Structures are given as structure tokens and as C-alpha cells.
Amino acid sequence: MLPLSSCCRHATRSLLAFSDSNAACVGLPALNTQVRNYAKARPGVVKPSSHGFSKAQKKGKGGELEDTDQAAATKRKRYTAFLPMPVAQLTHPLFETDQRNSQLQLQSFHPEILTEAVISQALAFPQNDKDPSRIFGLPRNLLVEYRILSKPCSVIRGVTIDVINRLDLASQEGSTNHRLVIAGSPGCGKSVLLLQALQYCYMRDWIVLYFPRAISLVNSTTSYAYDPRTQTYAQPVFAYQTLQRLLTVNGPRLEQLRTQAGVEVERRGTVPAGASLADLVKVGTKEQVLAPTVLTAVLSELGKQTAFPVLLAIDDFQAIYCKTKYRDPHYSRIQPYHLSMPRLLLEYASGLKQFARGAVVGALSGTDTTFKLPLELAEVLSLPPTSPSGPYAKRVPELQSYAKGLSRVSVPDALAVSEATELFDVWTRDRAIPAAPNDELFLAKYSESGGNARDFIWKGLLSTLTL
């Protein structure tokens, strides 16, 4: 294995903790992965104080500071996103905790009711153990929003119904003709639309695979190793996690499916044809090294079968078309199609590999400026380019071929007034707005934000100092 970068080390440490917890809930024994030069922080174990020069010794305070350091080290958990206090801890009558739970009554998001009549209505996403947004994760800004609100919900818009109709068509056809990219101005609701499509497909008995933050595939936060067999850099840990999540969310459906051909797995022989796809996935989750091969095989088997349509949903879609932050031995940046996970996604997004029934849906994102919309993708989707364009700008031919045939779904820049009204209602009834909820506040914030959804909520309702 190549020497790990510092971010890989941090990532691996957090991933280890996650993998152990996840492994525990799935029922598999915890794995010892190949980790170098550091020990896992286990709770309840006091590290021996280092001999030699340490800050505590220099200060001369002796053992007390060391003990508190140990306690802090074991208890310290890094939260990357805002986590609110649990409602049960708000005991003071000023918080009116007893009235909070009954405020937000929303209809449940169900595919049967999704018609034109439901436009401009807010529907709550169901929350259960196997919920795909819980298992696969969410984009960071949506995660914070759903932590502030009492329950995850979204407003159904006209473009939601359009996408759902398109997915209904795709459920009967191959994914080559149904490769959608959701584009729009920043903060208009692309990630939410993708989430709505994901939930719809999941409830319609599709097999779903969701990548909420595709940037984590290409920003050198997960381990990578060169595989001479495929001549690409494999990302075993991410592949392993993907397989675990796929199994958790789609377990019952995968158990019904059978492999149509034998799958050769390096150093472990062949998984025979006719084996359950769930067993194939478990082969990959048992050993991380085999995970990339198994994931490729599982997706190709899913592509051949016609029992269930398959949805491949990717947020931060433009990141898999940008040069990655990984470095090769010559310290040049690795192209995305030379890494196993982005390559897999590119192959399905370009139509080189396809699902017999299903669709590939991606959502662009402009939040991370280190992975901006590349020129090749912008030209295919007829979007205004963010990088210098023109006949003298360099375009990578491989990425151009991977971007061929993508169709664009445009999200309107502004919320309709009725949709904004519903959004305002949801946040008001959830008592998340500090100001008095009247029509003056609504009209003022709607005018100031120009209808942009993120600006309306975050820079309008939540940032205002007016009472």
C-alpha cells in the first residue's frame, strides 16, 4: 500500500470507528484493517504518560493535567456539522418543549400521492432504520437543515413531478437513455430534488445507490492503492462502505436476486453463478481488499437483471469530472477515470455500462470551489462555463467521451410564491424562525432573496434581526 496522507489517516481513524459501529449493527465481526503507525483510541483505556518531555511535565503540574488530557482525548469527538441539543434537555418552561412536538403535522411522502395536486405542499420523509438518507448520508447543508427542523421534509415543486415522470419512464427502459443531470443557480434546490427522486424510487421498490458527497471520492480523504490488474487506483475502504450501505438499504431485494455468471474474486476463487447477490456483497464486506472487485461485479449483475430498476444518484456530480486531489508517485494529480470509484460512476453516467432498467441521476453543486464545473461537462449540458472557454482552452477527450449524452434538468431559479409560502409555513410551525411570522416578513424576505430557496431561509428568515 502506498504511504497514506495525513488526511487519509484522519479519515481512516473516523472510518474505523464508523466501520466498527456499522459492523456491529450488521452483525459481522469487527475487522482489523491495514493501518499503520497509530493505535485506535478506545474508550476507557488510559494511555500511559509519555516519558520524556511533555507539556504537563514542563508545567510541573504532574498527573492531574495528564488525566484531564486523557479524558478529553477519549471524549473528544469531532462533529463536522451542527448538532442541536436534544429537546428533552430543554426543561425550562420558556422553551415550551411540551408544545413543540405537536406543531409540525405534515403528510408523509408517499409515491402514490405525488401528482400535480400536491405541488406546493410540504411532505415529510419517512424515518426508519433502513432509510436511504440515513444510511447513505446527506449533503452537509441538508444535514444541518434537517437537524434544525424537527423532521426532514421538503416542498414538492413542478420540477419534482417532471423528474418523477421521467423516472417512471426509466423504470421500464435502460439507463442509457435516462442519464439526467440536475442543474440550476446556487441554492435553488438541486440536492433536495435529488433526495426527493431517491426517496420516490426507494418507495417504488427500486434498488438505490446514493452518493451524497461525491467530492469525498476525489478529495484524497479515503485510502487508495494501485491495482496492477485493473491498472487503476483502487479505493478499497470506500468501496467496502458502499457495499455495506447498499446491503443495509436494499437487503431484501438483493436477496431475491441471483448472479447470472460466476464472479471471479482475486485470491478467493469464484463465487458461483446462481448465488444470491446479498451473499456476493457479503464477500466484499468481509475483506476490504476485495471490495472494489465485488462492487464492480455487483453493479454489473444489477445491470443485467430486470426484476428491479436501479437508481444511481450522485450529488456533487461535477466532482467526478474534475482532476482529483490524489497524487501519483510522480506527484501529479490523478485523473478521475484512473480511480476505481469515480471510474465506476463515470462508466454508468456515460452509458458505457448500463442498467437494464433504471436511471443515473446527478446533481451539480457549486459549494466547493476546488471542484468547479469543468468545461467538458458545461459544454455538454449547455451551461455557462466557469473556466476559460473558447477554441484555445484545453479539453480532456476522455472526459468529453464520459460526458456524452447527458441530459439536463433545469431547476427554476426562484421558488413560486405558493412554494415559498409553504416553506415559510413549515419553518414557522416548527418554531425555527426568531422573528414574528407575518406576511410582512414573508414578502420582505421573498423580495430580498429574489425567490432563491437557500437565501430565503438562511440569509432571510434565519439571519434577520428584525423582530
Added chain:
Amino acid sequence: MATIGLRAFEMFASRLSCRPPRIHAFTLRSLTTGTTATPPPLNSRFVPPASLETMDEVELEGDQVDFDVSSRPHRPRPENRRPVPPSPAFYTARSLYYDTLVQLQAALSLSRRALRVQHLLPLPPFALRALPPAQPAWANKAEMSLILQAPLTARMYKRVVTLLKELEQCERIARIADSTELEDAITDITKGFESKKGIQARDTRIRAREAKEKGPLDKYGRSYTVGRRKTSTARVWMIEVQKPKDDASVPAANTKSILSSSSATTPPPPTSTVLINSVPISDYFPLPADREHVVRPLKLAGLLGAFNIFALVRGGGTSGQSGAIALAVAKGCVAHVPEVEPILKKAKLLRRDPRMVERKKTGLAKARKRYTWVKR
């Protein structure tokens, strides 16, 4: 035309078809004659003092004043006589000015007499008030000095202009009364005292008055206002939001929301669109404070959703530009709905913030910051 001259004055008088008064010529009796202080004879001709001794008694008496200088019998003058000055005011060194004053006064009295004959003078107060306003285009003091060939003080200029104004009033009365001869006669006199600059200034005043009279909105119903803050200038056009006329667009959603009524058949409320330099406000001002600044006048006046705003702003920084747009929007609200003026005035939104960047002073590091004090 520089002067009116006696000829013009005679023509004026003949047009009025009335007998002109005798011009009073001042005569100065020489002290040598020793006569008692009798009032000077009306028909005497001006004779310079030095020439008195050389003049005959016969010549002094029996002089008939004739208006027409050229038709007077010219006496043969002796060669040793001094030349006669062309004008009675010659020795004032501002002869044209004083002659002009005299002639204007005479013209004024003649025109007043003519108006009185036609029973147009004195007008009752309501008629005077009903006269159309004066639109003077008199030359300014410098130009009048050139016309009258004399350096004018303010008092001198004012005397001329006062007479001209009186004449102009008579002209207006004549115009209203359709007395075209008198009107043209007075115009002939007064047009010599107008200048190009004065005419331009008059045209500008007329246009400004017309713009004020027709109202603050243009033919499309837009208001155009300007606001300034620090070094930013904003020009803002506000137009009423068009209310949708079709009743077919009824939302089908039935939600129990705070904002919509329970019947849920009400159309969504109209909203204001704000464009700044052709860019939506959410793109132009990323800070929420700047956006709130711009929308605040509408909010206080209760006009949210009533007007769409288009602004062109230039100069300064973000908060200066947002302040300039806010002032212009407040003025636009007042232009459309004058009733909100007291509300916005109370909120100090109609006041141009006079604070500007203070200049750096010599001996100081910045406007107020002093250099470090050193004891020695």
C-alpha cells in the same frame, strides 16, 4: 438692437396714435443773466453753459421744439461755437443709460395711457392674478452693461429691469386683451433688452415647470428618482406590479397555512422584483443587511409587492450603494403614494445622509488620528 433711439420712440408714439408728451429738457440758466428764478420755459432747447454768451437772445426765445431733429431748421452755426453734445445726459458719462431710462419711462406712461383709454387699466386684483405669469428673458447685468455701453451697478441694473418688468406687464395685458398693436409696439422695445442666455434660462424654467405640473410619473406610470450616499449615486425606476387579470390560475393546494385563508382559492400575493444593474438583488448584495436596507422603505410604507424596482447604481462600496438605492426607493414611494411621506420622514428615510469621508489634515495621521505624542 442696442438702443431705442428717438426715432423708435416716435414710431412707438405714432403707433399708439396719441399725442406724445413734451420731452422735458432741462435748461440751465447761466448765472450771468441774473434773471429771477423762474421755471424754465417748456420749449427751450438745451444750450451748454459756455455757449450762452455767444448765443443771440433771438435764438433763445421763440424756439419751437420739434421732435424730428432732421426737420428742424438748421441755423448756420458760427465756427467758433462748441459742438453740441448729442444727448442731454452726455456729461453723466452714462448717457445711453440715462436716455434709456427716460425713454423707457416715457414708453411706460404712454402704454399705460393707451391701456387706460381701452379701460384695461387699472385692473381689479382678480384680473391681475389671472394674468399669465411673466416669463422674462432679460439680459443679466454684464450683458446689460454691454447693451447700454456703461458699467452698471446693481442698483442701476435693477432700475432698468423694474421698468422693463412694468412694460412687460402692460404687454401681457395687451396680449390678453387682443390689442395686438400695443403688444407689438411694446415687444419691439423690450426685445432689445433680452439676451440669448436669458432666453435659454427661460426655456429651462418653462420645461421644469411643465415637468413639475404633469406629475412625478412618466407616460408608462414609472417614477424616476435619484438617491445618493457617500460617493454612490443610484437612479431608480419604480413601476406598479401588474395584477393578474385571469381567474383561471387558482392553486389547487389545500393547506392550512398561516398566510393563506382557509378557502385556499385566493391567488398568491404579488411580490416585488428588485433588479440592480440588471442583476437580481440576491446576486448583487450578498449581505442580508444590504438587502434589508433596500427593501426597508417598502416595508415601512406597507408597499411590499406593490412595485417592481429597477436601479442603476454607480460609485462607492456595497453599503454606500445600498443606502443610495434605499433613499431613491423611499423617494419613489412618495412619488407614487404621497400619503406615505410622513411615515418615511419620521423614519428618516427621506433624508440624504450628509456624512462623507472626512479629509485628512496636515499634521495629523488621518482625519482625526494624531501622531504619537513624544514628550521631548
